[in-house]
Amino acid sequence: YPRKAVKKAPREEECAVCIVEKKPADSKNPLDSKFLLVKRPKTGLLAGLWEFPSVELNETCVAEKKSAKKRKPSKAVVSSDDSEDDYVPEQKSGSPTLKLLAKDSDERQAIMGKHLMTTFDIDLDSCNILRRTELGSVVHLFSHIRKTYHMEYLEIDADSIDDVEDTDQVQWISRDELALAAIPTGLKKGIKLMENLATVGAEKKIKSTPRKKVKIEKDPAAGTRNLLSFFQQKPK
Amino acid sequence: YPRKAVKKAPREEECAVCIVEKKPADSKNPLDSKFLLVKRPKTGLLAGLWEFPSVELNETCVAEKKSAKKRKPSKAVVSSDDSEDDYVPEQKSGSPTLKLLAKDSDERQAIMGKHLMTTFDIDLDSCNILRRTELGSVVHLFSHIRKTYHMEYLEIDADSIDDVEDTDQVQWISRDELALAAIPTGLKKGIKLMENLATVGAEKKIKSTPRKKVKIEKDPAAGTRNLLSFFQQKPK
C-alpha cells in the first residue's frame, strides 16, 4: 500500500484573550478609542505579529516541551520524515487535552486581570471599567495545534488610566489601524465579535442585553465530551 | 422591553475624488505610469491612510461640527451609552442632506482643478491632458456617514508637468504599488473602475466610447427623492 495515514487529534491549547479599548469618556466618536496591542516574541509560532493581551491557559505546555526535546538529542541529518511522534504518548493515554488553568470565564477574568496588572500596569480595581463582557470562543487550527481563544472585551475610561508611551512591543492603536495591523487570523475573528458588540451597543443604547448579529464561529465539538472516555480502544 | 432601536438615516456626505495618472507620453507600458497619492491627516476618520486627491463637497460640515461640540462640554465620566443624539436635529427637520457645493460633474471638475492647482501645483491649463473622464460614483457606508465618492480619472502627459520629490504626505506611486497601498476600501472601488476603463481603452483603441465591463456599484437610491418630502411625520 502506498501511503500511511495515522489519524491523530491535534494538540488542544486554550488561551485567554482580552481586547482592551481605551475610550475618552466624553467622546461619542468610536474613532477616538484606542486598542492595546502587544508584539509576539521574535521566535516561535506567529513570531513578530501583533496580538491582543493574551494568557496561555495550558499549564503542561512546559513539561510537554521538555519531553519533546529529550527525544531528539542528536543533531544528525534525518530524512524529511517530519513525523510528530512527540505527541503520540498523549494520544495513546486517551487524554488529548492538557491540564487547564481556568475552566470558566470567572477564572479567566481573574487570570487576565493579573496579567494586565503585571504586564501593562493596568489595575482594573482602580480604573473605571465601562464594560466588560465575554465575546465567545474562537477556534483556530494550526498545523498540529487546535487553539481555542476565549475572547473577552474590556472597555476602560481613557481618563482613568495613565497614558503610556507606545513602544516597540506595546502600542495603543486606533480602530482604523486595527483593521490594517498584522494580527493573526484567529484574533481577527475576535475583532469582528467586538465590532458586532459595539454596533449593537451603539444602536440599542442598552448594554449587557442579549446581543444580536454576533455570529460566533463556534467549534461544534466545544463542550462535548470525548468519545474515548466512553469507548475502549481495542488492542490491535 | 429589552432594547431600543431608533432608526435614523446616516448623515450624507459627498466628496470629489480624482485619480491622477502621470504617463510618459512615449511609453506604451502601463507600468511606467505613476499615480498621485496624499496621506490623510493623522487624526479623524481613516487617519493616516493614503488616498487620491479629494475635496469634500459639503459646505455645512463645519457648522455641524460646531453644534456637536457644544453638546458635550463637560469632561465627566459617562456610561457607555454612545448615543448619536448629535444628528437627531437634522433628522427631525426632515432634511438629512447637507448643502452641496457642486451638483454636477462640471462643477466638480472645476473645484478639483482648483484643488490640484493650490495643493499640488498641478495647473491643468498648462499641462497636457491625455484623458479626463468621469468614472462614476461609489457609495461607502461608515458607521454614521453615508459617503458618496464622485470619482474622475485624469491622465496627464508626464513630460508636461514638473517632477516633484515624494514627501511624507504626497507620493507618486506605480500601478503595482497602488495594489498594495493602504487605501480606504471605498477608494479601492475607484481603482477598479479606473482599471476597467484602462483595459477597455487599451483593447478597443478608441477613447470616450461606451464603456463595458465597468460594473459600477451604484447606490440604488441615488437620484431618488426622499419620501419625507412627500409624506408627513405624524406626531407621536
Place this chain on the structure above:
Amino acid sequence: YPRKAVKKAPREEECAVCIVEKKPADSKNPLDSKFLLVKRPKTGLLAGLWEFPSVELNETCVAEKKSAKKRKPSKAVVSSDDSEDDYVPEQKSGSPTLKLLAKDSDERQAIMGKHLMTTFDIDLDSCNILRRTELGSVVHLFSHIRKTYHMEYLEIDADSIDDVEDTDQVQWISRDELALAAIPTGLKKGIKLMENLATVGAEKKIKSTPRKKVKIEKDPAAGTRNLLSFFQQKPK
C-alpha cells in the same frame, strides 16, 4: 461602428521558480524553517515585490524588446491610444510562442541549479538536499503577458549551507512571514502548492507518493497545440 476589438493572443512567457526551504535537520517543527526570497528590480513588471529565486526561460526576450524600441523613437506627445502594435508582427507570423531555453523539468532543474550557485552561492552538489520535487505549473495573466511559472520545491538541510546575512535584496524568512510578505499573486499559488505538499508529507510520512489535496489551477490549454498550426488564416 463605435468600437474596435482586435483579438490578439497575449505574449507567452515561461519562468522557472524554486521555493527553497532551509530546514534544521534536527527540528521537527515546520516553523523553524526559512525560505529564500529575492527582491525584484526597482523598475519593470512587479517592481519591488519579493519573489522566490526565478529564471526567465525565454531567450528571445531581449531581441523582442529591441525591436519594440525601434518603433517609438520620437518623444512626441501621443494620444492615449495605448495600442500594442509591437506584438502584432509575431501575431501575424503565426508563432506567438517565444523560443524556450528549457523544455522539461530536468533542463529547468539544471538551469535553476546554476542560478542558485551564481546568484546565492548555494551549491546543490555540496549541500544536503532533503527533498527536491516539481510542484506543477501555474499560469498567471498579466495585461499582455501570459506567464507560466514552473514551480519546484527544494528542501535543504540548514546545517549543510552557510548562513548568509539578510540584505535589502535577499532574505531568509520564516513560514509565517511568508504569509504576510508582498509576493506577487502568481507565486502565492506556488506557496499553496508547497504547503499542500508539506501537509501531505507530514501526514503520510512517505515522500514522493501520489499527492492529494494539491489542486493545481492548471491552464486547460496547456500542452495543447495552437489551432493556427492546422488552419490557415484567410486573406481579408
Place this chain on the structure above:
Amino acid sequence: MLEARLQQAKLLKSLLEAIKELVTECNFDCNDSGIALQAMDNSHVALVALLLRSDGFDPYRCDRNLPLGLNLTNLNKILKCAGNDDILTLKADDGGDTLSLVFESKDNDKICEYDLKLMDIDSEHLGIPDTSYDAIVHMSSAEFQRICRDLSQISESVKIDATKDGIKFSGEGEVGNGSITLKQNANVDNEDEATRIELQQSVSLTFSLKYLANFTKATPLSTRVTLSMSNDVPLLVEYKLDNLGYVRYYLAPKIGEEN
C-alpha cells in the same frame, strides 16, 4: 394581550420574505382591528405598509394597542421552522418581552413553540395622504416581476409610461436600450393575465429598478398587482391578500434626467 391564530403559516412566511430585505427591524402594531406595520427603508426613499385584518385570523384577540418590536431577520429564522400548512398562533402578553409562536402540524402529533425576544423600537409614523392617482394599472404580478428582472439586466432605472393604450416600461444602460409594452387587454380569457388601466391623465415617471425588484418579493402573495401613479408623486405598488389585508410599497420617483 395578543392571541391570533392563522390557518396557514405559509401566509406569514411569505409576508416576511416580502418585507425583510427592505426593513430589518420594525413594530408590528396590534390592536382590535388587526395587525399593521409601517416602515421606511434606510435610505428613506421607499416605504412598506402592511395590514392583516383581525377577521383573517380565527380566533383573534387583542384588547388594547400593543406594539411588537421585532427584528425581522430573527422572526424569519423562526418562521422558517414552520411548515407551510402548519397552523400558526401568535401570542404576546401586554407587559411581556417575548412574542410566542406556536406551529401545529395538521397531520401528525407535532407541536413547535418558539419565543422571540422583543425590542423597543422608536418608529416614526408617516401620514400618507389620500391621493387620487392619474393612472392605476392592474396587471399580473408575475408579469411585473418578470419585467423588473428583465430590465435590470440592462438598466438601473425604469421609466414607466402609462397611456390609455397600455403601459410601457423602458430602460437604458451601457449595453443598449430596451422597452417592454403591455397593451390594455381587459377581455382576455385568463383573468390573472389581464392588464387594465384606469386613466385620468397620461403619466411618465422614473424609478430605481432595484427597489421595484425588491417589492416583487411579494409576488407569491397575490396573482395580481396594482401600480398607482401620478406625476411627481411616489408610486404605490399594492398586493392584496385574499380577505385579509394588503402589502403596499411606496417609492419616491427619480429626479430629473439622472439615471
Place this chain on the structure above:
Amino acid sequence: MLEARLQQAKLLKSLLEAIKELVTECNFDCNDSGIALQAMDNSHVALVALLLRSDGFDPYRCDRNLPLGLNLTNLNKILKCAGNDDILTLKADDGGDTLSLVFESKDNDKICEYDLKLMDIDSEHLGIPDTSYDAIVHMSSAEFQRICRDLSQISESVKIDATKDGIKFSGEGEVGNGSITLKQNANVDNEDEATRIELQQSVSLTFSLKYLANFTKATPLSTRVTLSMSNDVPLLVEYKLDNLGYVRYYLAPKIGEEN
C-alpha cells in the same frame, strides 16, 4: 481478494454522502461476512459505524480479511460517475494497491472502469460496549432531519427529553428559545410517520446540533431512524438499510450547563 456486486450503485453513493463529511479517510474492512467501517471524526466526539452484509451483494466473494484504506473524498468523486441504476462491482486483489470499481448501465452498452488508489491507514478500533438504553425512539428520518435543521436556525445545541408521552427537542440562542414536541403515536395510518418510544426511564441529554445535522445526511438511506439514549452515555443514531446492514452514529453528550 474481494469481488462484490451491487444491483444499484445508488446505495453506495448515498452511503458515501452519509459519512464523507464526518470522516475523510478510513478503512473498509472486508471479510467473508461483509464490509464494515468504523471511524471517529477529528474532534473525537462522534463515531460512525457502517455494516454491509455479504448477502446484500450478488455475488460476494472475500476469502480473507482485507482492509481497504480509502480516501472518501476521492471515492466519492468516482462514485459520482456512476448512474443511480448502474450495476456496481467492487474488486480488489489481496496484495494490490487499488480498488477497482466497475459501473455497468442496464439499458445501453456502456461500461465504466475506475481504479482508485488505496492507502495504508492505521485505524484505531474502538470497542463499543453493549448498552441497554433507557429510551429508544423510533421516528421518521425526514422529521428528524427537519427538526435538526429548524433548531439550527436558533441554537447550537439541542436538549432531547424523552418521556413516555413523547420526545421533546429544545434549543436556545440569541434570537430566542424554541422547542419541538413529537407525541408518541403508535397508531397513525402512515407507518413511516409514526413516533414510537420504548422507555425504561426518562432521559434528558444535550448534543451539538451541527453533528446531529451531519448524521441526517443518511436520511435518503432509510425512511426511519432510531435514537437510543441513556443519561451520560453517547447517543446512538441508527439508519437501517433494507436487508443489507446499517449506518450507526454515536455522539458524546455535552457537558454541564454550557451550550
Place this chain on the structure above:
Amino acid sequence: MLEARLQQAKLLKSLLEAIKELVTECNFDCNDSGIALQAMDNSHVALVALLLRSDGFDPYRCDRNLPLGLNLTNLNKILKCAGNDDILTLKADDGGDTLSLVFESKDNDKICEYDLKLMDIDSEHLGIPDTSYDAIVHMSSAEFQRICRDLSQISESVKIDATKDGIKFSGEGEVGNGSITLKQNANVDNEDEATRIELQQSVSLTFSLKYLANFTKATPLSTRVTLSMSNDVPLLVEYKLDNLGYVRYYLAPKIGEEN
C-alpha cells in the same frame, strides 16, 4: 439591411449559452444565405463555427454582406429577457450601429424591443480544410456531456480511442484512473441513444477535458453529437440544428505524453 424572424426565441438563447463561454466578442456575418459566425478562444486552441441558414427564418431578408460585431455577454443579457416561446425578430440597418431585437409573446399583448450597441471587430477568418476523417462517431449528446463531466472528476485530459467495436474515453489523475467504453450499437430501440462509428482507421487522441466540457454547453440544441477524428488533426464536435444549421467546435489535440 437585415430582418430575420425566428418562431422560437429559445433557439437563439440556447445558441448563445453554447458559445458565450468560449468567445466574448465576435462578428455575426449576415448575408443572403444566412447568419454565420467563426471565432477562436483566447488561447487559440479551440474554434467555434456557427451557421443559421436563411430558410430557418420566416421571413429572412439580407440584401448584402453585413457583419454584426457583438459582445456576446451583452447579447446574452438581452436574450435572457426573451421568453422561450416568444417570437424573435432581429433587425439591423446597413449603416447602423445597433442590432434591434424584438420579442413578441404569443399569448398576451406584450412586446419587448431592445437595441444592442454594435462594435467594429477585426476578426481573423481561418480557412478550415476539408478533411476526410478516419473515425466519425455519432452518439447521444447527453451521454457525451455526462462522460466529459464524469472524467473531469478525476482527470484534466481525456484520451479518446475509436475502434470498430466502440469508443473509449479514458483519463488519469491523482485519484486514480478511469475509462468509459461505449460499444457500437446500431440497432438499439432508442435512436437517440445509439452509438455508431464510421471507421477508416483506428484513432487515439488526447484532448483537454475543460474545453470538451465547454463544448457540451450545446447539448440542449440537439439530442445527437458527432465526433470526427483523425490522428494529429483537430477534433470536430458537431451539433446539428434541425433544418436550420449547426454549431461546430474544433479542438487541437494535446501534444505528446504530457497531460
